Amino acid sequence: MTMSETSRQTHHTRRDFMKTAAAGSMAALLPGTYHAHAAGSDTIRVGLVGCGRRGTGAARDCLSSSAGIEIRALGDVFEDQLKSGRKGLAKLAENIPDDACFTGFDAYKKVLACDIDLVILAAPPGFRPEHLAAAVEAGKHVFMEKPAGVDPAGIRSVLESAERAKDKGLALVAGTQRRHQADYVATLERIHGGAIGAITAAQCYWVGDYGYYPAVPRKEGWSDMEWQLRNWNYFTWLSGDHIVEQHVHNIDVINWALDAHPVAALGMGGRQQRTGAEYGHIYDHFAIDFEYPGGVHVASYCRQMAGTANEVSERLIGTKGTCNPRGTIEGETPFT
Template sequence: MSQTANTNPLSRRDFIKASAASVAGLGLASRAYAAGSDTIRVGLIGCGGQGTRDLISCVRSSPGVEIVAMGDLFKDHLQQSLAKLKEEVPTAVKVQPDKQFVGFDAHRRVVQCDLDMVLLTAPPHWRAEHFQAAVEAGKHVFMEKPGGVDPVGIRSVIATAEVARQKRLSVVAGTQRRHSKKYRETIRRIHDGQIGEIVAAQVYWNGGDMLGYWQWWDKGNLSDMEWQCRSWPWFTWTSGDHIVEQHVHNLDVVNWALDAHPEQCMGMGGREVRDLGNIYDHFAVEYEYAKGVRVASQCRQINGTTSRIAERIVGTKGYADVDRGVIAGEKPFTYEGPDPDHYVQEMANLIQSIRDGSPINEGKQVAESTMNAIMGRMSAYSGRALKWDWAMKASKLDLRPPKYDWIDLPVRPVAIPGKTPLV
């Protein structure tokens, strides 16, 4: 069904005004919370399946959470999400009709509502713009991974994360492994030297096609823009490709274990069976960190293939399968403690930080882990090796369309290594 509600289209110039606001003259978060008992008023920007699930986890993570505003590009998404919320967490739903916003500017209208915290769960393309708007409005933030789709957006997220730090706003990202007791204990032991000095790592997200989990829309009479936005997982400009949208989880674990980002990478990939959109269905990337540490990365979305979603960190005295909570070698260990739902735990940690007035800020770390993935994609698309400093500081790659409206927007061609330029 086509949904082309009347909105206020934003020009490219409107979109790119100041990648992050100056901290000068910006106020601090104003509301105080005592003894963990006060109400947290929450808004949702991006009412798809993941955003709805995240908001349900948020409500279930802590008492006193109220949903007061919602926004999405499409009215049908918002209404479906609202119906699901009323079914799953009915007493938390306080969203009046005048706090239900649709269109390209819905995020700006949500953050201007009387709320404390906002969930940013629209497709990755919009992360930088939505994050900036939320922090400018003085809201605490949960933002889904990844942190963006191109270097221009990543630089904006890092700048906005610094503004959030100056304003004492909490920012938690959807890299929920960082909030897992099993992962945290295993990484703590790695940092304590239990596997010796790290010399290598291998990370994987090899699984099936996501068709069925995500909806593919037939174009029909939809405008190019609406069709691509509705089918966002299969277009690079909206999703970043699956190495960015999905494999970022595993790459984030490596950065966490090494407490660093890579210095350079070289990758390859392609479309073996995929015929939707313009993204690849497999990648293999080698990342090189300081001291010659090399990380082998694989991700694949092809049905009927062997699945592996894992992170192994290799040291001079053993190795850690972080996803299993297992260390082998001179000091073996197996995590056998509790490991509550990671999605609920990340929300509980965020809300507790707000109530305690002790902000946590994961903005930069998710941006850097996302840049790992973006670098890998850029290398695979172009067939070129590239360095972190160039990608982070010099790359001009910017996947934004010329304007945000229901426009003609030809699909970019599938990348061809050796021909697609490195921008």
């Protein structure tokens, strides 16, 4: 499969996932908690925090996933981003009043104070833990983009918020999309049923270009903060670097397959091709040996470089066969 084909499949399945996840979040409101939050209305009211490309796309997919869904509030740090997102949603979201569109660092608080049932959290990941904690405190159901956080403190906060959401009966759906894709779900069900025996090793890859998210050159008059927020993919405090922000999809599949998390890691990374100031301070390649419980080693590779070979996949090796979790098992009990 060529990288262009892989990219098309990745974007296509992401759109499909967003519709499925949105529908799942809506379903989580029914029947019990829905009436408590929507006060008997047939309309599910949604707020959006982060009106950039991903947030607007998530809101669009949410609106198209089911009837009876309305975007009621928008929030973004930047006014131009909010206006652009609002314009992009205009044909599907006609009921967003001016007084429910907010800007600034506290825009998320104002969105959560609106009469909404569910909030989409799509601001840069560095803010995710704080936004999630506030959403749960406000009693809102949540779809949040991946990654959940960019550092240990943030992840611990997210785990605490997830427990509070569970206690409150709130739905919480994350953007680790492969856990909602039919081909992955069907294959991993067989893996957990013993189709390839005990997993002894694995590999996961997201090696490719990143041309579809180009760096944002700094403009005259922008502060350090504004430039980094507008170019958030390329700063670790906002994105976690691409091993967290993008390769998380593949690592998550391995965690899912092994029903565990790494206990140790040995790795390396650096900046080989993307060395300009516009690329902030993230790396453009990583190679990690993750060790899981039981001495299972996983080779993890991620790279964002133009003009190189590409691969986006996972592979599991077991005592009775091998597996591409996207839908193929070879060995004693094959599956396609």
